[in-house]
Amino acid sequence: MLDLDISQLSRLQFGLTALYHFLFVPLTIGLALLLAIMESVYVMTNREIWRQMTKFWGLLFGINFAMGIATGITMEFQFGTNWAYYSHYVGDIFGAPLAIEGLMAFFLEATFVGLFFFGWDRLSKVGHLTVTWLVAIGSNLSAFWILVANAWMQNPVGSQFNFQTMRMEMTSFYDVIFNPVAQSKFVHTVSACYVTGAVFVMAISAYYLLKGRHQELAKRSMTVAASFGLASALSVVVLGDESGYTTSQNQKMKLAAIEAMWETESAPAGFTVFGLPNLETHTNAYELKVPWVLGLIATRTLDTPLLGIKDLVTQAETRIRRGIIAYGALYNLRRGTGVPDPQTLSLFNEYQKDLGYGLLLKRYTPTVTDATNAQIKQAAWDTVPNIIPLFWSFRFMVGIGFTLIALFATAFYLSAKRRLVESRWFLKLALLSLPLPWIASELGWIVAEHGRQPWAIEGILPTSLGVSSVTSGQVWFSLIGFVVFYSLLALVDVVLMIKYIKLGPGQEPLPNLRTKRRIA
C-alpha cells in the first residue's frame, strides 16, 4: 500500500518549498526590525532623511514580503495535502503552535503591514512608528511559534502516545512551549534573520557608495546595518553553540553525523575541521582535528564522552527490539474491543517509548513483529542520516558565520573611524557578501532537517510513514507546478528588486497606463 517513492517525492516537494520560503522569511524578519529601528531614529531626531530611509528600505521590504506570504501559504496546507498521516499522528500537539502562530503573530504582522505602507499620511508619527514596531514584533512572534512546532519535531516533549486514538497527544503545553530546543532554535534563527537584513542593507548601501549616489542615506544605513549586524552575527554563532548543546542532549545521532564521528571519542572530543568521510569503511581520511572543542560545545564538560555513530547504531538496535514488543502489544490492544486486557496494556506502557523504533521496520515488513535479525540491523543503520551533506553543510554554514562577523566588525571599525566611504575595497567586499547569509540560512535548514532523518518526529514517527495516500503522479504534478511557479516568481522578485534598487530612494509615484482605451 505504501509506496516509498511517494515519501521521497513528498520530501523533495516539502524540502524545496521550505527552502523557497526560507529565501524570503529571513529578510522579512531582519528588515522589519531594521525598519523599526530607522523609524525610531526618525521619530526621536525628527530628521527627514531617516523617514526617507524607512520608506526606501520599506519598499524593498514590501517586494520581498509578498513572496514570503506567497511561499508561506503552501507550508500551512502542505502538512494536510502531503503528510496526512503525520497530521493525524501528531496534529494534537504540532497543530497547536501553528494555529496560535496565525492567531497571535501572523494576524498582527499582516494586519499592520498594510498600514505600514498606506498609513504614512493618515497616522501621527508615533502612530506610524507603533505600526512598524507591531509588524516587526509580529514577524518575530511568528518565527517563535513556528520554531516551537519545529523544535517539537526535533525533541518531542510534553506528549504521549494514546493507543485508543492511535496518535500522540499533548500532556503538557508548558513543556511544548518551553522546550529547550525551541528556545535555542528561536534565538539562533532570528539572529540569523537579523544578519540577513543587515547584510542586505549593507551590501546595497555599499553599492550606492561605490556609485557615489544617495550618499547620505547609504552612509547612515551602513552604520545602522554594521552595528546591528555585528551584534546579530555574534549572537548567531554564540547561540548556534547553544543549539549544539541542546542537540547533543536529545539528537545524539544528528550530532555524530554532522561530525562524521564513527567511534565514541574519549572526553573531551575534538572538533573535525576537515576530513573526507568514507561511508564504506566508516572512517574519515585526511582528518584535521582541533582537540577539546567539540566536547566543550556539546557537553560543556571535560569528562563526558560523546557517543559515535557505531555505538549509537547499537543503541538503536536495542530500541528497535523493544519497539517490536511495543508494536505487537499495540496491535493486540487495537484489535481487542471493550476494556483493554490489563496485561497487554502494561506491556505496552512499558515499551511504548520505543514504539517509533519499531515503526522503522515498516519499510521491510509491514507486520513488524516478524522482522528478521538482518532487517533489524538494516533498520538500525537507517537511523544514521546522510553524513556527507550534513558534514559539509555544517562546515560551510559555520565558515560563513565567522566570515560575516569579520565583515561586520570591519564595517563597524571603519564607520567609527569615519573611513567607510573611501574604503572602496571594503565596499566591494560588502557588495560581494550579499548572497552569504542566504546560503548560510539554507545550509542551516539542511543541517537541522536533513539531519533529523529518518525521523519526521525524532524517535516517534519515521518520515516515510507520515505521507498521504496519494499517487506519485499527483505529487510529481504538484512538485513540478510549485517549482516552476516559484522559480518564475522568484525571478520576477529579483528583477523588481534590482529595478527598484537601481532607481534608488525618493522615486516618483508608480506611473499609470495613460490610455483611455478599454483594457482587457
Place this chain on the structure above:
Amino acid sequence: MIHELVDYETLRVIWWALLGLLLIGFAIMDGFDMGVAILLPFTTKTDTERRIAINSIAPVWEGNQVWFILGGGAIFAAWPLVYAAAFSGFYGAMFLVLIALIIRPVGMKYRSKIFHPIWRAVWDCGLFLGGFVPSLVFGIAFGNILTGVPFYFDETLRSFYTGSFLDLFSPFPFICGLLSVSLFTMHGATYLALKTHDPITTRSKKAGVRAALVSMILFTVGWLWIKNGWVPGYNILEISGFDEPSNPLGKIVTQDTYAWLTNYRLYPWMWAAPALGYGGACLTAVLLLIKHPGKAFITSAVAQLGVISTAGLSLFPFILPSSTHPSSSLTIWDASSSHMTLFIMLASVIIFLPLVLIYTAWVFRVMRGKVSEEDVLTNTQSY
C-alpha cells in the same frame, strides 16, 4: 487539571461552532477581497480605474487573508483527522487553490511596479484567477462535503481517498461552487461601491444586484436539491459516546435520503439560518439600488453568515461524511483533538481573537473613506 473545567463534549461543540465562525470570518473578510478581484474585469475599464479598485483592498487584504491561514491552522489543531483526510483527498483542488492564492499577494504588490501594458494585463488576469478559483473551489468543496466524500480509514487510521479529481465536479457541488462565487462577488461589489467614486460605483452596484439575484436563485436550487432528496444525508445509528477518545471507526453511520433536513425538523429555530441567507442577499440588492452601499456591505455579510450556517447546521454533527464507507465519516464526536488541546486552543482564541477584531477595526477606521484617482496617482506607496 485545568482543562477539565470544560467537559470534552462541550468543547467539541464549541470547536464545531468556532470552525463555523472562522469560515464565516473568512467569507466576510477575505470574501470581499476575492469579490473585488473577480469584479476587476467587469467594473474597471481603464488602468487608473483598475488601480483604484486594487488600492481599495490593498491596505487590508493581507490581514483578511489570515482568516484563511488561521482556518487551516485551526482545523489542524482542533480537527487533525479532518485536516488529514480532507486536504489529502482534495489534493488536486487544494493545489489549484494554493497556486491561485500564491498569485494574489504577488499580483497585488507587483502589478503596478512595471509600466507595461502586457505586464499589467498578465497580473490582472492572475488577480482575477486569484479571486475566482479559490471562491469556486471552496464552494465545490462544501458541496462535496454535503454529498459525502469517497474515503475510508484503515485500522491504523490512515485515510484513503478513492475518488478522482474530476469526481469533485458533479452537478450539486458545482452549484455550490457557483453560489460561493456569486456570494463573494456580491460582497466585493458592495465594498467597491462603498470605497470608490463613479463610474466604478455604478458598475459595482449593477454587478452587486445581479450577483445577489444569482445567489438567491442558486441557494434555492441547492435547497430544492436537498429537499427532494437528490443529495442524501447521513445519520449516526450508533456511537459509543460523545466524550470518548477520538476514534472514527467506533460508530455506525448510514446514508439516509432526507437526513440533512433532520436538524431543521427537530429544531425549527435553525430556519433562521437560511432566512438570513435569503434576507441578507435580498436586502443587499435593495440597498445597492437605493444607494446605501455601507448598509449593503453589512447585509451582504449577513448573507455569507446565513448561507454557511445553513450548510453547517444541516451537516451537524458531521464534518466530513464518507460516501463509500459511511462509518468512516468524521463527526465532531470522533475527529477532534484531545481534551487538553481543545481547551488550550479555546483559551488562545478567547485571548487573541477579540484583540484581532479590535485592531482590525482600528485599521479599517484609519483607512476609511473612498479611494480617489488622486490617491492612486500621487501616493508613492499605492499599488
